[in-house]
Amino acid sequence: MTLKHTGRLSRREMLRALSLCAAGSATLGPLLSGCRESLETPEALEKLGRKRDALDGKPKFLIVIGAAGGASIVDSFLAVRQSESANAGGLNTFPDAQVQSVTGSPFRAVKYSNSRLGSIPIPVNTDQLAFVKKHMNQMLVATSVGTSVNHAIAQKRSLTGNAAWRGRTLQEAVALQWGASMPLPNVNMGTGGYAERGTDDTLPLACFGETVVNPSLWPLGLDGSRGIAGAPSKDVIALARSTRNKLDQKSIFGRTFQDSAALKRWNEQRIVQQPKLEGMDLITRLNILPNAPPQIPLAQYGLDGSPDGARLRAAFPAFFTDPVEGQAALAFLLLKYRVSVSVTLGPDFNVAVGGANGIANPPLAFDISHNDHRGGQAFMWARILGAVDSLITLLKSEPFDASTGESMWDRTMIYVATEFGRTRPRPANATEFGSGHDLNNGFLLLSPMVKGNTVLGGVDPDTTLTYGFDARTGAAQPGKLTSNEPDIYSGILTAMGADLGGSGLPDASAFKRA
Amino acid sequence: MRPERLLLTCLLLTVTGCSDKPPVAIDLGPGAGPGVTPTYDGGVAKSQKGNLRFKGPERLSLDLAQALELPASAVCNELGKYPCLDVHGVALGGVDPYQHSVYETAPVTGAATPLAVERTVLSACNARVALDVNAPSSAVVFKDVALTGGKLKDAASPAVATAMTSLVRRAWLRDPTQEERDTLVQLARDVEATGTPNPGVAWMQAACLAVFSSAEAVFY
Numbered sequence: 001m002t003l004k005h006t007g008r009l010s011r012r013e014m015l016r017a018l019s020l021c022a023a024g025s026a027t028l029g030p031l032l033s034g035c036r037e038s039l040e041t042p043e044a045l046e047k048l049g050r051k052r053d054a055l056d057g058k059p060k061f062l063i064v065i066g067a068a069g070g071a072s073i074v075d076s077f078l079a080v081r082q083s084e085s086a087n088a089g090g091l092n093t094f095p096d097a098q099v100q101s102v103t104g105s106p107f108r109a110v111k112y113s114n115s116r117l118g119s120i121p122i123p124v125n126t127d128q129l130a131f132v133k134k135h136m137n138q139m140l141v142a143t144s145v146g147t148s149v150n151h152a153i154a155q156k157r158s159l160t161g162n163a164a165w166r167g168r169t170l171q172e173a174v175a176l177q178w179g180a181s182m183p184l185p186n187v188n189m190g191t192g193g194y195a196e197r198g199t200d201d202t203l204p205l206a207c208f209g210e211t212v213v214n215p216s217l218w219p220l221g222l223d224g225s226r227g228i229a230g231a232p233s234k235d236v237i238a239l240a241r242s243t244r245n246k247l248d249q250k251s252i253f254g255r256t257f258q259d260s261a262a263l264k265r266w267n268e269q270r271i272v273q274q275p276k277l278e279g280m281d282l283i284t285r286l287n288i289l290p291n292a293p294p295q296i297p298l299a300q301y302g303l304d305g306s307p308d309g310a311r312l313r314a315a316f317p318a319f320f321t322d323p324v325e326g327q328a329a330l331a332f333l334l335l336k337y338r339v340s341v342s343v344t345l346g347p348d349f350n351v352a353v354g355g356a357n358g359i360a361n362p363p364l365a366f367d368i369s370h371n372d373h374r375g376g377q378a379f380m381w382a383r384i385l386g387a388v389d390s391l392i393t394l395l396k397s398e399p400f401d402a403s404t405g406e407s408m409w410d411r412t413m414i415y416v417a418t419e420f421g422r423t424r425p426r427p428a429n430a431t432e433f434g435s436g437h438d439l440n441n442g443f444l445l446l447s448p449m450v451k452g453n454t455v456l457g458g459v460d461p462d463t464t465l466t467y468g469f470d471a472r473t474g475a476a477q478p479g480k481l482t483s484n485e486p487d488i489y490s491g492i493l494t495a496m497g498a499d500l501g502g503s504g505l506p507d508a509s510a511f512k513r514a
Numbered sequence: 515m516r517p518e519r520l521l522l523t524c525l526l527l528t529v530t531g532c533s534d535k536p537p538v539a540i541d542l543g544p545g546a547g548p549g550v551t552p553t554y555d556g557g558v559a560k561s562q563k564g565n566l567r568f569k570g571p572e573r574l575s576l577d578l579a580q581a582l583e584l585p586a587s588a589v590c591n592e593l594g595k596y597p598c599l600d601v602h603g604v605a606l607g608g609v610d611p612y613q614h615s616v617y618e619t620a621p622v623t624g625a626a627t628p629l630a631v632e633r634t635v636l637s638a639c640n641a642r643v644a645l646d647v648n649a650p651s652s653a654v655v656f657k658d659v660a661l662t663g664g665k666l667k668d669a670a671s672p673a674v675a676t677a678m679t680s681l682v683r684r685a686w687l688r689d690p691t692q693e694e695r696d697t698l699v700q701l702a703r704d705v706e707a708t709g710t711p712n713p714g715v716a717w718m719q720a721a722c723l724a725v726f727s728s729a730e731a732v733f734y
Contacts (some may be wrong), residue, residue, distance in 0.1 A: 183625065184625055184626075191614060191615040192615050195615070195616065205622065206625070210624050210625055210626060211604050211605075211616060211620065211624070212604075213603075213604045213610050213613065213614040213616060214600070214601060214614075217592060217596055217601045218601070218605070220592045220593070220601060220633075221601065221602045221605055221626055221629055221630045221633060222626060222629060223629065223633075224628075224629050224632035224633060224636070225632065225633070225636055227592070227593070228633060228636050228637055228640065229594065229640065230640045230644065230719075231636055231640065231719070232705075232710060232715075232716040232719050232720060233708070233710045233716070235708040235710060236705050236708060236710050236716045236717075236719070236720050237636075237720070237723070239701060239704050239705055239708070239720055240701070240719075240720035240721070240723040240724045241724070243697060243698065243700075243701045243704075243720070243721075243724040244723070244724035244725070244727055244728050246697060247694055247697060247698075247724065247725070247728055247730075248728050248729045248730065250693065250694075251694070251728070251729075251730055252558055253686075253729065253730040254729060254730070255558040255560070256558050256559065256560060256561050257560075257561050257564050257566055257729075257733070258560060258564075259560060259561070259562075259564045260561065260564030260565070260566045261564065262564070262566040262567075262568065262622070262623070262733065263564065263566055263729055263733065265622060265623060266568075266623055266628070266729060266733070267729075269623060269624075269625055269627065269628050270628040273625045273628075274628050274629055277625065277626070277629065278629070295595070296593065297593055297594065297595075298593070300593075300594075301593055301594070323614075348614060348615050349615065350612075350613065350615075
């Protein structure tokens, strides 16, 4: 088959496939599946950077949380106390009592309280301590210096390591590594640069993200006819599809554009992918919505909610109005039902109404720090950590492999990506101030696969800037302020156990749990 | 014409496989008679670039509204409430700049795109079929198509042929070939053979879905 060499169906193969379809042949699916899967042989994948020894048949999962706007690491796990800094009054340091330590851990936790969030009259009362205590053994913070303070560019670079591996994003790399058997290996609910595809065009199309913007209603689109009032039976739909394919095959249009890449892709999606998606009953399994007429009249349209719906709605009660909660719930289901190996979510820059005080998401997410740095960081970190905590709880409760006793969490990496840090200066001893964008920052990773309870690098209390580390040994390198985007990228994939042969990525063994 | 230009023109005609017979004129008017395009055996010149564009959500939805004479708001609503343009807009290759910061259209169709197309088309078809069946005097597509006990009374009737021509003209802006029309009529017999209730209506829905979700109807 030409697919083995070109990745595309030849004209003859496509005609054969469509003819078989028109005749209702049961062999059509396997034929086209065979074509596609021939692209995914170990040999073919090895050419794309993957080696055979990674094909153990067991997926690993990546959850990317795009903390849009600049989640500052010195406003969370590397916060600096005033008493520690020679320049405390002019830099972003906290009153000592607001920075809490945990015995036996390098992480810190900020406690913050204010009656307003910038010009928004809502109280902000947050405390990161419980999160750190609960998850510190599976937390790793790696300090970083980026290369852009432009939101969209920096967002994308946080996913590509600034084109560290042919421009492919982490999600695409994970989809390539573990997603071959998944119908939608890479689902992206992120925003801006977090939702962009990478630039490695050698990857199979399935590796690129499937964009989802409305997580609660999107599953309704995963079946061609169910849930449509008055729709004919599946038998009739199958006949309609068969007739359509026959018409397409013979029409002047179909023959004129038979070599069109768009049409070839369309036929593969329609004839191979579509039955696969429908066969998994995802319109039910991924549907978080309850039957709640008149707003959500599922039963009236012959639909059911997911068997996991009740517990997800309990974990994410604002799933319908708060985008992050809805995304997190869908992310869990996408992984649980083996639809995806990589999911991306995160707040966007729009206001979301809801939550305890009426605002679920402030304008500009973390970037509200321009207006109120400390309150904005505290509010947004609490928002992100809350979603992470719920996701971890769910994943821990979900068995992955009964024979090994592994849970889903045992095979999952959560990467809290962000664009950049924030500028450190503040007016003398001000507690409410604005900040700009700064290349200097750090990233939070959570997984049983990372070297837990670890800070790679450190922070200089006199500047509150983070300094670097040796990605191979993990040794801190005080004074190192050079960009390390490829180290972060490599570290995530290394910790997950991805085969990086031929990638040219730096050795980042320090990220991996021994 | 200078001889070298004449030679070049002849060469081009030969290379592109053009016949010396003029192409058959096609009546594009939806109100014209129940004609079909005679078989044209002059061959097809394959497009070398094949630069097809997917219609995208707005064009797809508005084309359906216009072709099936439906209000735009009646084309497709999930759960009867949520416009498919909003729910499936990005899956259909659209943007969502204000709510979700999706500023650029996808460069290729996604895995869920064909499903979103079918849902949108099927919803619109159901709406049209329901109107035509419930109010035959003001039927638009399936005019005078008689049903008996839920079945198509006569698949070979002129009314059925006219309905199929109308459907194709509305979707593809051309007449069907005889073979295409026969294929759609045969669909009626196939649907009836499944034993589905109300096979006549089911055939109308199926024929409409087949035509309006075809590649010719969703790419340009």
